[in-house]
Amino acid sequence: MRIAKSVQNLEAYVPGEQPKSQDVVKLNTNENPYPPSPQCAAVLKDFDLDKLRRYPDPVFRDLRAALAELNGTVPERIFIGNGSDEVLSLAAKAFVENDEQIASLDPSYSLYKTLAAIRDVAWVPVGPDLRTAQVGSKVALALITNPNAPTGTLKEIDEIAAFSRVFRGVLLVDEAYADFAPVNCMSLATAAENTNVLVMRTFSKSYSLAGLRVGYCVGPVDLIDALYKIKDSYNVDALAQAVALAAVKDRAHFEDTVAQVVESRGKLTDALRARGWDIPESHTNFLFARPPAPFKADELFAKLRENNIFVRYFPGEKTGDRLRITIGTPQQNTRFLEVLDLLTGGHQDG
Structure with a gap:
């Protein structure tokens, strides 16, 4: 069987991890945290x-x-x-x-x-x-x-x-x-x-x-x-x-869930910035956040995963210093911050 050279050499797209366990805070694939209409x-x-x-x-x-x-x-x-x-x-x-x-x-x-x-x-x-x-x-x-x-x-x-x-x-x-x-x-x-x-x-x-x-x-x-x-x-x-x-x-359900995500986005942005994270203004349902020194994005990614907090990490020169964090429910966002504080010693800016 012949496989085209373009496919043989292809670097396949890697989707975000979909864990089987329900006992996780899943903030890694930019899914809406609220149910459909x-x-x-x-x-x-x-x-x-x-x-x-x-x-x-x-x-x-x-x-x-x-x-x-x-x-x-x-x-x-x-x-x-x-x-x-x-x-x-x-x-x-x-x-x-x-x-x-x-x-x-x-x-x-x-x-x-x-x-x-x-x-x-x-x-x-x-x-x-x-x-x-x-x-x-x-x-x-x-x-x-x-x-x-x-x-x-x-x-x-x-x-x-x-x-x-x-x-x-x-x-x-x-x-x-x-x-x-x-x-x-x-x-x-x-x-x-x-x-x-x-x-x-x-x-x-x-x-x-x-x-x-x-x-x-x-x-x-x-x-x-x-x-x-x-x-x-x-x-x-x-x-x-x-x-x-x-x-x-x-439309009512749609507008309500979008508004909740936008509100939570603002609160999570403020909470992470207060902890010294660098976050460009987001107009999405996620944050692209750089942790403060001495913490490294790839190391925090792995440690968060060990604690059942799933976020996304993209290696590379332009992305490797940040984590992409999907906006969850208020309860999920709180749990993420609690675990993050345990891992970083509750690091605060300044």
């Missing part, structure tokens, strides 16, 4: 099993209509994927020739580099300031996470809009965390004059549906049509479509 539970309870005999709607008509209304556009400008990762994978296939390149911020979502390697094309960094970014003529797809991961920082709409006007390729703005931020770029995607901007969202974070695998993007009809041409026949199952639709319709 009760309306999702009602769908699961009442779902007609006979529907599973048949293939699901391949073009997600009900869900697309709801998302179109939510985002102020038309269904023809929406594509739905099996998680936003599928949208990214399809974009790398649809918009990049074999001799072209994929660009992203650095650091950013590490899957972007993996997608370029799978396509056997070059990945190149762009930014950090998109207003002055020099992008080579071979860059066909720019993947800009906003707010960014793992840093949590937010670019203003004007900066991204300016970049889109000079960039000749497809700009995909990955807004996985946008619901926790004060602004977003959806208006760029829905604008009538838009020719090259896709804005992508996920149900994994703000909707508490990471286990369901639903994501979508909004943009020009020709780009959306290209994604439909190459997707799997029935890429989003009937149950996922029904549950996601229920989540979209329950």
Whole structure:
């Protein structure tokens, strides 16, 4: 059996650890600490099993209509994927020739580099300031996470809009965390004059549906049509479509859980800064935090794990001095701080 050289040499994307034990404080994969809408539970309870005999709607008509209304556009400008990762994978296939390149911020979502390697094309960094970014003529797809991961920082709409006007390729703005931020770029995607901007969202974070695998993007009809041409026949199952639709319709639950996460984010930021940690302002559901000297991020990561506190550590020159800490419930955040104080001797700034 022959394995392609690009796959043989591939550095695979490593997802966050999913421990089997329930006796952990899990702050490592940016999941929502609160349950999905009760309306999702009602769908699961009442779902007609006979529907599973048949293939699901391949073009997600009900869900697309709801998302179109939510985002102020038309269904023809929406594509739905099996998680936003599928949208990214399809974009790398649809918009990049074999001799072209994929660009992203650095650091950013590490899957972007993996997608370029799978396509056997070059990945190149762009930014950090998109207003002055020099992008080579071979860059066909720019993947800009906003707010960014793992840093949590937010670019203003004007900066991204300016970049889109000079960039000749497809700009995909990955807004996985946008619901926790004060602004977003959806208006760029829905604008009538838009020719090259896709804005992508996920149900994994703000909707508490990471286990369901639903994501979508909004943009020009020709780009959306290209994604439909190459997707799997029935890429989003009937149950996922029904549950996601229920989540979209329950705006009150959505807004309540997002508000709780944002409130807890502020409190945890203040608590860690009081202990001497360096934390850039986050507009996401996580913090990218550097511990005070003499403590090392990798050592604290290991010690926290030994105490059933799971956070995320990314080795590397640009990320290795920090931990990425998902915002949990107030009880989870308190437990994290208690264990952290035990490990650091209750280190306080100054």
